[in-house]
Amino acid sequence: MTGAEPKVTLDLARETGLTADEYDRITSRLGREPTWTELGLFSALWSEHCAYKHSRVFLGRLPTAGARVLQGPGENAGAIDIGDGWAVVFKMESHNHPSFIEPFQGAATGVGGILRDIFTMGARPIAILDSLRFGDPSDAKTRHLVNGVVSGISWYGNCFGCPTVGGEIAFAPEYAGNPLVNVMCLGLVRADRLFRARAEGVGNPVFYVGNKTGRDGIHGATMASATFDEHAEERRPTVQVGDPFTEKLLLEACLEAMATGAIVGIQDMGAAGLACCTSEMPARSGTGMDVDLARVPQRETGMTPYEILLSESQERMLLVAARGREEEVRRIFAKWELDAVEIGRVTAGGALTARLGGEVVAHVPVDFLADAPKYEKPMAPPADFAERQAFDPLTLPEPADYGTALIELMGSPTIASKEWASRQYDQQVGLNTLVLPGSDAAVLRVKGTSRALAVSTDGNGRQVFLDPRRGAAMAVAEAARNVSCSGGLPVGLTDCMNFGSPERPEILWQFAEAIEGIAEACRVLEIPVVGGNVSFYNETSGQAILPTPIIGVVGVLDDAARRATQWFKGAAHRVALLGPESVSLGGSEYLWTAHRRLAGCLAPLDLEVERRVQAAVRAAVQAGLATATHDCSEGGLAVALAEGSVTGREPVGCEATVAAGGRADLALFGEGPSRVVVAVEPGRARGFEALMAESAIPWRWIGTTGGDRLVLRVGTRAVVDVAVDQVERAWRGGFERHMA
């Protein structure tokens, strides 16, 4: 084997991120020391990022089955049958570490990666959502990150030609040293034309397609599996650069080639690049692969086998074609001006054999590479867990003026309008977007059918921090509620689990609890999890981020015309509040904005009530009884009503009685699950009442729309009485003010 390469020792293995136990396992299974190239394969494929070493034992708890599920976790993306012969394919991915190092390219390549996950399944991407978390925007470094990330997403998504239709941007100091960039993508494909990342058929040719391989991103997977420290700068040269134009060509060429029937299987070269594809694809099919690295198109000279296998250059795919149809494949890729080079064959015997010209540089069983050790590390709740929960927010003083408090909350960066970001994204290409960014969920029609899809991403790190299990369940409930408010029946879910280091017992505990919460919510709400992503090691110098599971829920509207948006449409509509009374200031946006506290208990979550409330909202929308529906999330009922008033094109005032008595801050700004504001035309009020009675949920009329003021009462006392214009200005300018 290659003489110039370092001799592999335990110390060297440690440097690449493997443990002594793992190294032992490798030498005993191989019966020898691995070569330098083989060591590279193990270090990448057994990294946390690729192998889910610390999370696999927990992920098995998530419910993944359902009548509509065409593809659950384990492939490039999940797929759900939406009727009329169509399937929706979707997945969410994180690109947190690369985005911190180079915000523009990190976020851009994050978009590129998730797009490829979707079109390798045979689906044409129709929508992107971006879920972002940053530190305090009053900090210049954070603004630089926000700017870079948003413009990177904008550049890649716009140039590629997929609309960005939703997402969230939230701020908390815990993300200052480790921002989150999670991107979700949805695509459409005929249900019987799904492709998978398989290497079937011994003797079939293996093609490399797309951009040439350079030294970029080598050890990206390992980087995503380490925390940041003062040496982060030294890891910088591993940054990859995105090329959305080539990606667009790759999309068109792949879909065209797939349509010919000449493609057997296909996988995106994402984390751990060629190494990952050449081992995972045959491992899924019980085959092997024999590839000649010398044939891999290269951008740089003198690349070693190690570098070629581990490069994370973007916009590349590995595909297995049907033998005898090589010419067809070459012709289609040539039409799109792309490299398509046959680099090897599918083999029997279950081994990955990598050569450089004549010389074998790696020869390892693929099942072994694909089967990293699983860990069950110790876990324990954080020491101050009970103490934080014991805090009673009602020991804090009430605001001096509730109108001012509401206006401050509406203008706080997390709640204020994110138009500054969304207007930098194309939102309409493809002519599917029926509801643009700005409502509870985006709605996309499915052309050629009467149907539409609704989609939303949600996740509240403060709530998960205070109570991982309930907080994570609430994230599922909220994402599903957003979809239901738009009129969609939630049918599938993807998640992105952003946590600190799993090697710390309290972080692993947060993770395990969060998974339990998600699993429980999914079971009761009957939403299968069809894909997801785990991003550990989100910490800088020992300071972990808030534990942040981001949940993406996709729903189906059978009749695209029966949909709802969150803003009030006119005067004199009656306003109802659906759902339970109970709310809490624990972990609320208000508690942070007004008091800079992160403590307290979350409101209870009754998933059975949640399910019924969502069913009732959907029924109201489908019956055409609701002119607006909006769930209560950050900022509580007061913010939900204020958003109903000011987030539409024309502001519409509102007058409502939010509680019979008690502390007004709790009634106005307390947060709790399963609560939805619905506006109903006066003539439809009887019909609505009848529907609610059937639904067996708690609900009540609380007010009326109209006028140019927002008036909120507790009992008979008008605690808020402000001009809607003023609220609108605060909300529209609240975020942009920071970015100007």
Added chain:
Amino acid sequence: MRFGVVVFPGTWSDCDFHYVISEVLHEPVRYVWHRDRNLADLDCVILPGGFSYGDYLRAGAVAGKSPVVEALQEFVAKGGYVLGSCNGFQILCEARLLPGALMRNECLQYRCQPTHLAVENVETAFTRGLRLGQVLTMPISHGEGKYHADPEPLREMKERNQIVFRYAEADGRVTRAANPNGSLENIAGIVNPAGNVLGLMPHPERAAEAAMGGTDGLLLFQSLLGSLVEDGSFLKR
């Protein structure tokens, strides 16, 4: 009337135009590959939006040299209709089928948002069905839409009534605040002197169905379809 929708590597509004022409207007339409020079069967060629060749040098620069755009010169000379929207407008300017050039938005950011357009010329094939001063609503979606022309060409354009659309307020006033990209004199769309080549930054295909938020974009097509009827009888339809 037969339409052709040009596809460059990196084009993305091609499918949207195709959809609107075939599914909303029910007119015959085919895709035209960028290497294709044969336009003989077409009455109107659409240059759609997107990022042709990634727009990596200047928006529309590389596409402006493509075989299909070369073939357009003759097609236009013979009176064929050409509509370039967004990247298509940029390509028409790069190919000198229209005067001027499009530069990076003054805000230095991409902009996707609804705009109002004041109609200033109703003599073109694409605007015959409109009223002078009428206000249309259509979205924009671009990073390089700031129109520029030197003073002399601008004077000539005005003399020949080549400015077709300007960004305006909802009530038709042409104001600085209504200008989304810093465009010279709020110019959003222009036509060649002969009136058969229209370039505009907004996306008419995104304003062709009520469900998509409006139908003002259809008016351009309906004007064009009517143009084929010599007496303009479509206006009475």
Added chain:
Amino acid sequence: MRVRVLVRLKPGILDVQGAAVKRALAGLGFAELTDLRVGKVIEVELDASTPERARERVGEMCRQLLANPILEDYTLEMVDDLAPRGAVR
């Protein structure tokens, strides 16, 4: 043969990007800055028999594609070596 092409906005055309960079630098305390303009540098390597011939062909590239004469000027410079000399990394 190596030729360096500098493409810059014509005088009189507002350089918005340059102005933004200038503002940002002023904000960082570079008060001595009086002007700043941003353009493109395109470094071309080509086979040519003579430097004159190389210059001629690159000029042709500029006229056909690299610069838009409505907005931009260009200058050509012959360079021995386009590898960043004394580059700071």
Added chain:
Amino acid sequence: MRVRVLVRLKPGILDVQGAAVKRALAGLGFAELTDLRVGKVIEVELDASTPERARERVGEMCRQLLANPILEDYTLEMVDDLAPRGAVR
């Protein structure tokens, strides 16, 4: 005092712009082209007592803002006159 800053992608970093322009020029028949890279030129005019001082300050601007150290290298050149010499208009 006038200083010209050339900002280029570091060797090894994919130059998507350069690759696309190169392909386009090849398509236009410039077969002699062997390599092409695209970068930025930033022309800075500033008050400084000496050329050394000017160079020092512009270097500082590069480190703080003009170049992205993760992706780009930069070189500084002193120029007498930044008006495009021999510019083609």
